[in-house]
Amino acid sequence: MRQGPSWFNITSLVLGFSFLYLPIVLLVIYSFNASRLVTVWGGFSTQWYVSLFNNQQLLDAAWVTVRVAFASASIATVLGTLAALVLVRSGRFAGRSLFSGMVYAPLVMPEVILGLSLLLLFVAIDQARGFWTIIIAHTTFAMCYVAVVVQSRLAGFDTSLEEAAQDLGCPPVRTFFSITLPIILPGVVAGWMLAFTLSLDDLVIASFTTGPEATTLPMKIYSQVRLGVTPEINAVCTILVGVVTVVVIFTSLITKRREMQRQQDMRRAEAQG
Amino acid sequence: MAKKPIGPVRRDFAPWDDPQARPYIEFRNVTKKFGDFTAVDDLSLKIYEREFFALLGGSGCGKTTMMRMLAGFETPNAGEIFLDGQNLAGVPPYKRPVNMMFQSYALFPHMSVEANIAFGLKQEGMPKDEIAERVAEMLKLVKLQDFAKRKPHQLSGGQRQRVALARSLAKKPKVLLLDEPLGALDRKLREETQFELTDLQYELGMTFLIVTHDQEEAMTMADRIAVMDRGRIIQIASPAEIYEVPNSRFVADFIGDINLMECKVTARNGDTCRLQSVEFGCEIDTAQAVDAAVGDTVWFAIRPEKVRISFDEPESRVNAVTGEVWDIAYLGDVSIYHTHIANEQTVRATVANRSRVVERPVGWDDKVWLSWDRDAGVILTR
Numbered sequence: 089m090r091q092g093p094s095w096f097n098i099t100s101l102v103l104g105f106s107f108l109y110l111p112i113v114l115l116v117i118y119s120f121n122a123s124r125l126v127t128v129w130g131g132f133s134t135q136w137y138v139s140l141f142n143n144q145q146l147l148d149a150a151w152v153t154v155r156v157a158f159a160s161a162s163i164a165t166v167l168g169t170l171a172a173l174v175l176v177r178s179g180r181f182a183g184r185s186l187f188s189g190m191v192y193a194p195l196v197m198p199e200v201i202l203g204l205s206l207l208l209l210f211v212a213i214d215q216a217r218g219f220w221t222i223i224i225a226h227t228t229f230a231m232c233y234v235a236v237v238v239q240s241r242l243a244g245f246d247t248s249l250e251e252a253a254q255d256l257g258c259p260p261v262r263t264f265f266s267i268t269l270p271i272i273l274p275g276v277v278a279g280w281m282l283a284f285t286l287s288l289d290d291l292v293i294a295s296f297t298t299g300p301e302a303t304t305l306p307m308k309i310y311s312q313v314r315l316g317v318t319p320e321i322n323a324v325c326t327i328l329v330g331v332v333t334v335v336v337i338f339t340s341l342i343t344k345r346r347e348m349q350r351q352q353d354m355r356r357a358e359a360q361g
Numbered sequence: 362m363a364k365k366p367i368g369p370v371r372r373d374f375a376p377w378d379d380p381q382a383r384p385y386i387e388f389r390n391v392t393k394k395f396g397d398f399t400a401v402d403d404l405s406l407k408i409y410e411r412e413f414f415a416l417l418g419g420s421g422c423g424k425t426t427m428m429r430m431l432a433g434f435e436t437p438n439a440g441e442i443f444l445d446g447q448n449l450a451g452v453p454p455y456k457r458p459v460n461m462m463f464q465s466y467a468l469f470p471h472m473s474v475e476a477n478i479a480f481g482l483k484q485e486g487m488p489k490d491e492i493a494e495r496v497a498e499m500l501k502l503v504k505l506q507d508f509a510k511r512k513p514h515q516l517s518g519g520q521r522q523r524v525a526l527a528r529s530l531a532k533k534p535k536v537l538l539l540d541e542p543l544g545a546l547d548r549k550l551r552e553e554t555q556f557e558l559t560d561l562q563y564e565l566g567m568t569f570l571i572v573t574h575d576q577e578e579a580m581t582m583a584d585r586i587a588v589m590d591r592g593r594i595i596q597i598a599s600p601a602e603i604y605e606v607p608n609s610r611f612v613a614d615f616i617g618d619i620n621l622m623e624c625k626v627t628a629r630n631g632d633t634c635r636l637q638s639v640e641f642g643c644e645i646d647t648a649q650a651v652d653a654a655v656g657d658t659v660w661f662a663i664r665p666e667k668v669r670i671s672f673d674e675p676e677s678r679v680n681a682v683t684g685e686v687w688d689i690a691y692l693g694d695v696s697i698y699h700t701h702i703a704n705e706q707t708v709r710a711t712v713a714n715r716s717r718v719v720e721r722p723v724g725w726d727d728k729v730w731l732s733w734d735r736d737a738g739v740i741l742t743r
Binding site for chain 2: 350
């Protein structure tokens with residue numbers, strides 16, 4: 089006997105999703121508002137998108153953000169993967185728990201503290217703040233996310249694969265690049281994407297560690313909002329939401345299709361004997 | 362006295378009996394510890410060229426550690442390992458002329474069958490056309506020509522096992538190590554593969570070292586078997602010798618099914634001796650010298666298939682006991698009769714079911730006599 093969802097279930101579903109997505113839906117709708125007043129609907133228009141692409145300041149900020157996110161995600165991926173390798177592979181060494189605790193600490197540390205301490209560090213070593221200091225700061229906290237993601241992928245890794253490679257005459261470093269890395273690549277890519285998005289939307293740490301010439305998009309949006317929300321900001325946010333949604337849907341579709349193909353292949357192989 | 366042959370023999374091959382023969386692989390007083398646990402305990406072993414050698418034992422007996430030390434994945438705490446005269450100490454795994462077939466097969470999931478087999482050859486820097494040639498040869502050897510482009514997950518268990526074999530053979534190593542190679546296969550496929558492997562080994566003239574917990578696998582394939590327990594080798598001998606002349610209760614009990622009776626030596630006379638069973642009180646007369654004094658405790662071991670079961674009382678009470686059939690296991694080809702003698706002690710007798718219809722079959726609770734020949738059993742002193 090099949091039962092449809094109860095009224096209780098439907099109500100909680102509707103409430104939950106409204107809570108999550110109503111603000112975003114409102115933002116998208118108002119980005120097409122013809123009126124200059126954010127809260128008054130003045131008819132449909134795409135003028136804010138046009139003016140957005142003429143707003144050099146916003147475009148510059150977006151460009152800085154993308155470059156920072158790309159660089160810090162890439163560095164964080166390398167460092168995080170190395171950390172994950174050590175944590176999973178080295179077995180028990182003196183100070184292992186301390187080390188793993190320290191890798192995970194930034195996950196739970198308040199961003200304000202992280203930002204402030206980085207700022208103090210840069211001041212102490214007399215480092216001029218700007219583009220590169222944001223990258224360093226973002227790398228620091230994104231690295232631990234990468235480590236977590238890669239570690240989970242490595243935990244299911246059959247170490248006899250590496251032994252087999254060495255047994256066949258492949259030295260350790262080459263083994264890492266020709267066997268280990270390709271197999272854990274999905275985890276590494278996922279870690280990179282996570283680091284990229286984290287860097288993309290960070291406001292707190294970037295504000296602490298930036299200098300006069302480097303302003304990221306979140307910082308730009310925040311400072312403009314303080315002067316009053318313009319529909320241009322809505323348009324920027326809508327584009328961001330759109331890009332993120334497309335990427336997420338696209339990647340999950342690909343993973344799902346590949347998994348289905350794989351299972352089908354395996355069933356077919358077993359059926360053949 | 363001439364040594365009586367035991368079991369089937371490969372007449373032209375027995376380098377271990379030749380004192381002049383140089384061992385190909387040699388473990389010299391090797392010890393390996395993991396923390397407090399001694400996996401391999403001061404163990405010495407010689408394996409000869411072209412030999413098919415099996416390390417047999419239960420889990421944790423140290424057999425896999427032996428193989429991993431030879432491959433270079435573990436370093437012994439003490440002792441040395443030689444391969445073809447070369448001391449392997451300090452030689453990393455990727456420079457050892459041995460290849461291993463892993464229990465999990467360890468096929469590279471992101472490479473095709475072809476690329477898996479070619480992997481080792483590429484590391485050597487072999488020219489491309491030669492690699493292609495060798496890969497084709499290997500695929501033909503394991504009968505997987507049509508599967509070259511497939512990925513491991515597109516293969517069945519048996520096919521994967523053959524790819525793993527082809528990959529480990531591709532470099533034509535001096536020694537092939539096989540770690541529980543047939544464990545994951547079903548019975549029919551396993552039997553087939555056992556014979557294929559022995560043929561292959563003979564054809565290629567390589568030295569094979571196999572690690573297994575499956576006695577049938579070791580018996581079918583190996584020239585010699587080393588039975589291991591707790592990091593030590595208990596006995597090294599041909600499969601037939603291990604089965605017919607075990608040197609200890611451990612080996613007798615580990616390989617196949619056996620009846621063990623605790624006995625006292627009552628008389629000894631050169632090549633023969635007499636025992637008396639402690640549990641059953643029966644006299645046992647054997648055609649075997651024993652390394653024990655009169656009055657010592659020894660064990661008489663006899664395989665169930667060498668015990669006769671009948672309703673008629675034998676002429677002599679020597680080498681015979683009487684009891685009640687307590688349980689019968691019908692296995693199709695043979696039946697195993699569990700007979701209670703005195704004190705609930707059981708003696709097992711296996712009878713081949715030669716004909717389908719028997720005049721008067723032995724049934725449950727029947728009173729029967731069990732008897733055996735003078736040379737059917739073995740006396741064990743430890």
